[in-house]
Amino acid sequence: MSSDAPSDEVRRKWLKPAIGENFSLLNDVLASSFSTALELSSGGTFNILKQLDSYDDENFLLEHKTTMSAKTTKYLVKVHNGVESEDAKIIDYQNTIMTHLNSHPSINTTVPLISDDGAPFTSHKLPVASPKHSPAPLTVRLLTYIEGTPMAYKQVTPALLFSAGEYLANVDSSLDSFSHPASERFHAWDQKNTSSLREFVKYIQTPERQQLVGSVIDAFEESVLPDASSLRQGVLQSDFNDANIIIGASDKIAGVIDFGDSVKSWRVLDCTVAMAYAMLSSYGKTGHSLAASAAFLAGFNSKYPLTPNEKKHLRTLVCCRLACSATLGAYSYSQDPANKYLLLHAEPCWRTLEMVWNQVDSDYLTSFYELAMDSKTDLCLLSVPDPTVPDHFQKLRSSTKRAFSDTKTITFVTGNKKKLEEVQKIMDNTTATITNYKLDLPELQGDPLYVSEEKCKLAVAELGTAVITEDTSLCFNALNGMPGPYIKWFLDKCGHDGLNKMLDGFPDRTAYAQTVVAYCSGPGSPVHLFDGRTKGKIVPPRGPLDFGWDPVFECSEGGPSSAGLTYAEMDKSVKNTVSHRAKAFQQLKNFLEKESS
Numbered sequence: 001m002s003s004d005a006p007s008d009e010v011r012r013k014w015l016k017p018a019i020g021e022n023f024s025l026l027n028d029v030l031a032s033s034f035s036t037a038l039e040l041s042s043g044g045t046f047n048i049l050k051q052l053d054s055y056d057d058e059n060f061l062l063e064h065k066t067t068m069s070a071k072t073t074k075y076l077v078k079v080h081n082g083v084e085s086e087d088a089k090i091i092d093y094q095n096t097i098m099t100h101l102n103s104h105p106s107i108n109t110t111v112p113l114i115s116d117d118g119a120p121f122t123s124h125k126l127p128v129a130s131p132k133h134s135p136a137p138l139t140v141r142l143l144t145y146i147e148g149t150p151m152a153y154k155q156v157t158p159a160l161l162f163s164a165g166e167y168l169a170n171v172d173s174s175l176d177s178f179s180h181p182a183s184e185r186f187h188a189w190d191q192k193n194t195s196s197l198r199e200f201v202k203y204i205q206t207p208e209r210q211q212l213v214g215s216v217i218d219a220f221e222e223s224v225l226p227d228a229s230s231l232r233q234g235v236l237q238s239d240f241n242d243a244n245i246i247i248g249a250s251d252k253i254a255g256v257i258d259f260g261d262s263v264k265s266w267r268v269l270d271c272t273v274a275m276a277y278a279m280l281s282s283y284g285k286t287g288h289s290l291a292a293s294a295a296f297l298a299g300f301n302s303k304y305p306l307t308p309n310e311k312k313h314l315r316t317l318v319c320c321r322l323a324c325s326a327t328l329g330a331y332s333y334s335q336d337p338a339n340k341y342l343l344l345h346a347e348p349c350w351r352t353l354e355m356v357w358n359q360v361d362s363d364y365l366t367s368f369y370e371l372a373m374d375s376k377t378d379l380c381l382l383s384v385p386d387p388t389v390p391d392h393f394q395k396l397r398s399s400t401k402r403a404f405s406d407t408k409t410i411t412f413v414t415g416n417k418k419k420l421e422e423v424q425k426i427m428d429n430t431t432a433t434i435t436n437y438k439l440d441l442p443e444l445q446g447d448p449l450y451v452s453e454e455k456c457k458l459a460v461a462e463l464g465t466a467v468i469t470e471d472t473s474l475c476f477n478a479l480n481g482m483p484g485p486y487i488k489w490f491l492d493k494c495g496h497d498g499l500n501k502m503l504d505g506f507p508d509r510t511a512y513a514q515t516v517v518a519y520c521s522g523p524g525s526p527v528h529l530f531d532g533r534t535k536g537k538i539v540p541p542r543g544p545l546d547f548g549w550d551p552v553f554e555c556s557e558g559g560p561s562s563a564g565l566t567y568a569e570m571d572k573s574v575k576n577t578v579s580h581r582a583k584a585f586q587q588l589k590n591f592l593e594k595e596s597s
């Protein structure tokens, strides 16, 4: 690759679709290209419900109704990354693979609907992440939707991972009779190309982690590459992670989605990629990474037995995937440093890689995996905790366990001690027990309701338990609500005087404080929002300086013990009756009481 030609991984960032909330744009695309499939001329209607997660593409959930039936059908709208969109062969490849697999009686996957032009896709000029390259021609597909819940939102057990292993083995057996010219392509996420990770090592944040990835690449080159010719080849799904595995009724695997990374490579890699993701599943994250990967392997090997040389390299290949995810995550962060999500998401991957590579004896792991592949092995025998892992979430997990037995334990996630003190007082005498977990969540951007909801989703995904988060804004009326959710930065950078000066020249110094509380009862459950506001005005600081902007916010609500005083001047117990936070948490209390009655 010449140094001035950007790699596909770089271009994927530029050409990531950026439709976001602009559903009307997507409506136009669908109405103009899929009118027959959506039966629009005979009264069919459709509605885009929401955006779904995706790493490099954009996915949307669509609901469709016909005049003939009262039933609605769900579809997935996939707007492909510009890099894949440039290559019609790749799109054809994905369509063919899905159709091939769907004809297998025990495999279920999404299949494309035909556009008005008679093709299983359409192409439109649409916005992408890099303004310089926007709009770019992007491929849009309308796909059938598999009813169920992604495994990422389920309580994962070794038994579920075992059946996921069996499922992928079926997929791979079926793919053994599949070929397509476009499967022979270079992909940075294909672990056969682990050496190409070297160019991204410089983006890793610490020298220790740079060295760690370097040593995984060295081991790959020294031990795996010389055996390459003996490793069986085939077309892979390549990305069997818990977001792509759909769980249906009675915890059965309902299907597999997303063939965006599919390539022809070494067969064993489909299994080791999935083993790496099993380590990061909700079961793996409870200090059972090795057991999680072993349960998956046991299921896979029971239906698709691995050869001795494939078995020999399991540990290195699993670590190659972890190293690849962590390193390309670090690269993504370097391209988008405001997105602290990327760092937070990569952290469990780094910790797992550090544990498996540095702390677990390789002979121990090899025999552990041998044991798993012994068909007589009981899964309980494999459910051993990871050795010697400092488990940062251990404290919380004991309370999580309580949460499962006592549904009324909720974890308030915040990095702010003062907030916590207030919330503990306000939530005293509640039907629920509130515990705290200190997690510095990223400071997201957007309107307060959005910020709070996203914080909550992030915390639930990380902790897997019932969670409350909140986000607090200070909104100046003269500035149409700014700084709002950005108050933390304004306060940090400008201080109390700066906040006052921002309003100089405006006759109106009124403001309101707003807390949006987000509550979610656990993975897969909806997030409920509660909005509390208190009116006041911005004044030169008065009272103790120990909590945020309290000294510059003069409350104008309540009786003489609050109106006319800054939050800092008030008695804490008074603030906790009139404050924005008190109002939002009171709504939550009412909600929880109703729920429990």
Ligand SMILES: O=P(O)(O)OP(=O)(O)OP(=O)(O)OC[C@H]1O[C@@H](n2cnc3c(O)ncnc32)[C@H](O)[C@@H]1O
Residues within 6 Å of the ligand: 413, 414, 415, 416, 419, 439, 440, 441, 443, 470, 471, 472, 473, 487, 488, 489, 491, 547, 548, 549, 550, 567, 579, 581
């Ligand atoms: O971990 P989280 O809960 O996000 O805690 P945080 O301190 O980052 O809090 P926010 O993101 O909600 O940012 C709000 C900013 O406003 C400050 N703040 C929040 N509630 C306040 C209150 O009741 N009175 C004064 N300042 C407050 C807080 O210290 C931050 O600087």
Ligand SMILES: [Mg+2]
Residues within 6 Å of the ligand: 441, 442, 443
């Ligand atoms: Mg915050």
